[in-house]
Amino acid sequence: MSDIIQKVKNLSIGFKSKKGEEILILKNISTKIKKGETVGIVGESGSGKSTLALAMMGYVKHGLYTIGGECEFNSSNLLNMKSKDLEKIRGRKIAMIPQNAGQALTPNLKIGYQIDEALQLHSDLSEKEREKKISELLNKVRLPSPETIALRYPHELSGGQQQRVAVAMALAGTPDLLLLDEPTTGLDVTTQAHVLELLNFIAKDTGTSMVYVSHDLGAIAQVSDRIIVMYSGEIVLEGPSRDILKRPIHPYTHGLLKSIPKLSLAGLPESMPGSQPQPGIIQSGCSFFDRCNFSEDKCKNTSPQLEFLKELNTSVRCFNYEKLLNESQVNQNVNKIKNNSNDKEILNLSEVSISYAKQKLLDQIFNRISDDNPTVQDININIKKGETIALVGESGSGKSTILKSIAGLLKTKDGLIRFDENRNLSSDLKERNPNDLRIIQLIFQNPDESLNPNHTVEEIIAQPLKLYFGLKGEELNKNIIDLLQKVRLGEFYMSRYPRQLSGGEKQRVAVARAFAAKPDIILCDEVTSALDVSVQAAVLNLLQQLKEDFGTTYIFVSHDLAVVRAISDRVAVLYQGRLCEVGPSNDVYKFPSHPYTEVLLGAVLEPDPDIKPKLVAEDIVEEKPPEKGCSFQGRCSRIVGDICKKDIPPWQLTDSGNAIRCHIPIKELQKEQL
Amino acid sequence: MKINSIYKEEKKSAFQKVSEVIITMASRPSGFIGLSILVFHIILAFVSPYIAPYDFKAINPTLMLQAPSAEYWFGTDDLGRDVFTRTILGGRTALTITFFGSLIALLWGGLLGIFCGLVGGKIDDIVMRIVDAFLSIPWILAMLLIVSLLGTSTEVLIPALGFFYGKGIVRVARAATHDVIAKDFIVSARARGHSNFSIIWNEIIPNVRDAILVEGAMRWSWMLLGFSSLSFLGFGVSPPTPDWGLMISNARGLMSFAYWAVIAPIVGLSSLIIGINLTADAFAKALGIDRSTKAPV
Ligand SMILES: Nc1ncnc2c1ncn2[C@@H]1O[C@H](COP(=O)(O)OP(=O)(O)O)[C@@H](O)[C@H]1O
Ligand code: SF4
Numbered sequence: 001m002s003d004i005i006q007k008v009k010n011l012s013i014g015f016k017s018k019k020g021e022e023i024l025i026l027k028n029i030s031t032k033i034k035k036g037e038t039v040g041i042v043g044e045s046g047s048g049k050s051t052l053a054l055a056m057m058g059y060v061k062h063g064l065y066t067i068g069g070e071c072e073f074n075s076s077n078l079l080n081m082k083s084k085d086l087e088k089i090r091g092r093k094i095a096m097i098p099q100n101a102g103q104a105l106t107p108n109l110k111i112g113y114q115i116d117e118a119l120q121l122h123s124d125l126s127e128k129e130r131e132k133k134i135s136e137l138l139n140k141v142r143l144p145s146p147e148t149i150a151l152r153y154p155h156e157l158s159g160g161q162q163q164r165v166a167v168a169m170a171l172a173g174t175p176d177l178l179l180l181d182e183p184t185t186g187l188d189v190t191t192q193a194h195v196l197e198l199l200n201f202i203a204k205d206t207g208t209s210m211v212y213v214s215h216d217l218g219a220i221a222q223v224s225d226r227i228i229v230m231y232s233g234e235i236v237l238e239g240p241s242r243d244i245l246k247r248p249i250h251p252y253t254h255g256l257l258k259s260i261p262k263l264s265l266a267g268l269p270e271s272m273p274g275s276q277p278q279p280g281i282i283q284s285g286c287s288f289f290d291r292c293n294f295s296e297d298k299c300k301n302t303s304p305q306l307e308f309l310k311e312l313n314t315s316v317r318c319f320n321y322e323k324l325l326n327e328s329q330v331n332q333n334v335n336k337i338k339n340n341s342n343d344k345e346i347l348n349l350s351e352v353s354i355s356y357a358k359q360k361l362l363d364q365i366f367n368r369i370s371d372d373n374p375t376v377q378d379i380n381i382n383i384k385k386g387e388t389i390a391l392v393g394e395s396g397s398g399k400s401t402i403l404k405s406i407a408g409l410l411k412t413k414d415g416l417i418r419f420d421e422n423r424n425l426s427s428d429l430k431e432r433n434p435n436d437l438r439i440i441q442l443i444f445q446n447p448d449e450s451l452n453p454n455h456t457v458e459e460i461i462a463q464p465l466k467l468y469f470g471l472k473g474e475e476l477n478k479n480i481i482d483l484l485q486k487v488r489l490g491e492f493y494m495s496r497y498p499r500q501l502s503g504g505e506k507q508r509v510a511v512a513r514a515f516a517a518k519p520d521i522i523l524c525d526e527v528t529s530a531l532d533v534s535v536q537a538a539v540l541n542l543l544q545q546l547k548e549d550f551g552t553t554y555i556f557v558s559h560d561l562a563v564v565r566a567i568s569d570r571v572a573v574l575y576q577g578r579l580c581e582v583g584p585s586n587d588v589y590k591f592p593s594h595p596y597t598e599v600l601l602g603a604v605l606e607p608d609p610d611i612k613p614k615l616v617a618e619d620i621v622e623e624k625p626p627e628k629g630c631s632f633q634g635r636c637s638r639i640v641g642d643i644c645k646k647d648i649p650p651w652q653l654t655d656s657g658n659a660i661r662c663h664i665p666i667k668e669l670q671k672e673q674l
Numbered sequence: 675m676k677i678n679s680i681y682k683e684e685k686k687s688a689f690q691k692v693s694e695v696i697i698t699m700a701s702r703p704s705g706f707i708g709l710s711i712l713v714f715h716i717i718l719a720f721v722s723p724y725i726a727p728y729d730f731k732a733i734n735p736t737l738m739l740q741a742p743s744a745e746y747w748f749g750t751d752d753l754g755r756d757v758f759t760r761t762i763l764g765g766r767t768a769l770t771i772t773f774f775g776s777l778i779a780l781l782w783g784g785l786l787g788i789f790c791g792l793v794g795g796k797i798d799d800i801v802m803r804i805v806d807a808f809l810s811i812p813w814i815l816a817m818l819l820i821v822s823l824l825g826t827s828t829e830v831l832i833p834a835l836g837f838f839y840g841k842g843i844v845r846v847a848r849a850a851t852h853d854v855i856a857k858d859f860i861v862s863a864r865a866r867g868h869s870n871f872s873i874i875w876n877e878i879i880p881n882v883r884d885a886i887l888v889e890g891a892m893r894w895s896w897m898l899l900g901f902s903s904l905s906f907l908g909f910g911v912s913p914p915t916p917d918w919g920l921m922i923s924n925a926r927g928l929m930s931f932a933y934w935a936v937i938a939p940i941v942g943l944s945s946l947i948i949g950i951n952l953t954a955d956a957f958a959k960a961l962g963i964d965r966s967t968k969a970p971v
């Protein structure tokens with residue numbers, strides 16, 4: 001028997017455009033998956049990675065069709081198999097774990113019942129055996145107290161737990177091949193690290209082959225033996241994981257690795273220009289030509305073929321890979337960010353607390369908010385003019401909530417927001433005058449949601465210019481063009497609609513709109529999380545440039561500690577709406593750390609096979625902050641005892657001016673765990 | 675820096691946009707048929723007074739219930755009037771009244787729906803309860819009550835029909851507004867300090883307009899059916915003005931021996947309803963709105 005489990009041969013998949021043209025999503029893909037091997041497929045959105053993974057289980061999405069080639073599993077082509085035969089293979093021989101496991105589970109059925117269904121469908125076990133198997137499976141995916149989990153409904157589990165259940169269900173049929181499509185995207189950093197560790201364990205334990213699809217090289221690096229890099233529907237690089245990450249010989253992968261921020265590097269990485277061509281754009285030469293730093297004239301008109309290099313056991317699609325062969329490692333250069341903050345305070349939050357609790361009638365009448373345990377509490381931050389301060393924490397830690405109150409979109413329960421040392425800002429929009437509104441602008445995570453799809457770029461940028469400065473006609477036009485240039489977009493973008501722009505371009509428009517108001521402070525809520533990795537660095541660089549030019553202050557919210565490391569001067573770490581640690585970036589990223597900061601730092605996934613995440617604490621999710629004591633007590637692995645449960649820990653200062661809120665003395669926090 | 679231009683597409687004028695939608699509609703067989711029928715009826719409504727071969731009210735006892743012939747293409751009715759003349763004229767009143775009725779339905783239904791979606795909370799709840807309460811009254815009974823109190827003049831019929839057929843539009847407009855209101859671009863506009871009016875006009879309406887228009891077009895065909903039922907019952911158009919509903923009602927007793935007097939208005943009415951229906955469907959598809967889940971009430 002051969003050790004090849006899945007063979008993709010010259011596979012092309014595409015769709016017919018409205019005009020009847022055939023548009024290719026996958027272009028002549030060939031690859032093999034070996035028994036027991038984990039293959040990572042990485043690429044940006046639209047590169048065809050999910051289409052390839054689905055084809056590997058004989059599934060072609062509605063609207064797409066196979067143009068040529070085959071996917072061979074156990075020497076039969078899945079793509080022309082009858083659906084009856086396919087059903088026998090799917091779930092039993094090949095299982096799939098989707099991105100959003102919560103949605104894949106049936107909401108009104110208990111977890112145990114759903115796993116039992118999968119077992120009935122995919123195995124021949126008796127009822128007794130199945131019962132045992134359910135606990136076994138739940139145990140295997142390391143869910144705490146499997147017996148109770150089996151009796152719960154999907155919505156009673158956290159995202160990470162739902163993902164584990166999905167893994168358990170996939171394992172029910174003891175598959176030979178497990179396909180995972182972005183299985184950890186959308187999970188919290190800490191949860192993500194735990195799920196990946198689990199997948200590694202399962203791969204070793206069961207010998208199942210895995211195909212792991214992701215846009216995140218950090219996640220891919222943790223699980224893969226081999227990596228396939230896709231770009232614009234083609235495989236551009238394929239080889240052993242370590243070589244690809246340490247010595248990428250394709251310009252795209254090389255540039256990508258250079259542009260990903262790393263924890264160990266303070267400062268902004270180099271960015272890659274442009275964006276991936278949309279499917280259907282007719283290009284004669286190399287699809288990466290527009291963005292390539294190694295290109296030559298030949299690349300413009302001739303497409304390179306995928307070439308197998310025997311000595312490296314690597315396939316590469318590039319004429320000039322030799323130039324990269326000589327570069328022994330990716331030398332990442334970062335532009336150290338200039339800290340041009342001065343000592344003048346621009347925004348001060350003192351004793352701010354915010355509550356989402358539904359208010360009783362009496363409180364409503366007296367227009368007050370009463371909540372003993374508000375979502376956000378005790379926030380004291382002093383923000384200096386011109387600095388970038390980052391708020392970090394897992395989802396639900398209250399980062400966006402704080403931004404909303406600063407923007408006047410959410411009333412605070414208590415506390416003061418003071419601007420420019422002497423002006424109090426109300427947290428209620430209606431009580432702010434137009435100038436108060438102008439000085440603080442927001443940039444959102446997802447430009448698809450933050451730009452009105454029915455407005456042109458011109459109309460979008462004109463809004464603040466008209467509203468705040470009453471500009472009209474020629475002058476308005478001049479200002480719009482000027483702003484577009486500042487965000488590196490040409491004048492011809494004015495007449496476009498958001499749907500005609502790539503993700504990075506849309507976010508640039510959102511940035512231009514924020515700067516149009518000439519604000520003093522810009523609130524950035526996860527502004528790069530929805531962007532492709534290759535354009536993330538470009539947007540970060542742009543934000544930094546604009547800040548240096550205009551002296552703007554940024555409050556930068558992110559869950560990505562590497563991104564925060566790259567751009568921020570100061571960091572505030574939040575857990576359950578309470579501050580844990582505040583200090584200059586350089587210090588927050590060094591020991592001593594607050595136990596929670598330590599957890600967050602340990603969980604960061606780096607695109608480097610030599611840096612493994614450290615899993616210090618459990619990845620349980622807490623619904624509500626604790627009533628008393630330290631906010632992190634529920635998950636803290638260093639917990640000292642009753643004092644943590646009773647008393648709010650004091651702020652302690654380190655030598656470098658870093659403030660940590662913990663009962664453990666600084667000296668002891670100095671010692672790293674593990 | 676190299677900018678990778680994706681599509682080059684120029685901003686279109688309103689006229690270009692409208693013509694593009696119509697071309698897309700007509701490029702589907704069902705849309706083409708629907709549009710042709712509708713356009714045919716509209717043209718007919720305009721020109722019929724000039725091309726009608728006979729006087730629609732000329733009674734001629736000697737010519738009662740003539741079968742179709744070269745002279746009287748669709749035959750004559752029980753009063754000896756030419757059925758062809760009355761058929762081509764019979765859609766004018768219905769078409770006009772329901773067209774303006776639909777505009778009124780669109781206006782109040784759309785605005786109230788957007789308002790409810792926007793304010794949300796208690797007010798939204800209360801308004802929707804009231805709308806639901808009205809929805810549960812059989813509309814035909816209410817219409818009968820109104821026309822018997824206020825008469826059957828155009829000034830009564832248009833607003834009354836507009837009122838009853840606007841309820842469905844409230845729901846659609848409200849749901850569409852709810853979807854839009856959660857989007858960050860609205861939050862962004864609020865944070866900048868735009869007025870409520872500006873937010874409704876610039877941010878919400880452009881995003882809910884398509885759904886509301888499609889619903890309005892759908893309501894038009896149902897309103898036409900409703901209006902013809904009123905005429906059929908004798909509460910719509912008053913004789914001797916020719917009207918399909920009225921003609922069907924008058925001639926239905928003669929069905930067994932003078933079928934032509936019934937068939938002609940039935941074909942007129944049903945073809946127009948089908949035409950509007952197909953057009954509204956094609957309109958929805960051309961705008962990318964999926965109505966397939968909703969059935970007519
Ligand atoms: N509109 C809302 N109503 C009730 N609770 C909310 C609302 N928005 C957020 N929350 C809760 O507030 C907490 C903080 O949320 P958020 O500020 O969005 O966190 P982050 O931005 O750090 O992910 C979470 O527990 C979340 O469930
Ligand atoms: S073939 Fe040319 S353009 Fe393409 S990646 Fe290689 S060097 Fe760059």
Ligand code: SF4
Binds near residue numbers: 633634636649661663
């Ligand atoms: S105060 Fe206690 S529970 Fe909180 S972080 Fe420190 S050791 Fe952990």
Ligand SMILES: [Mg+2]
Binds near residue numbers: 399400525526
């Ligand atoms: Mg958030």
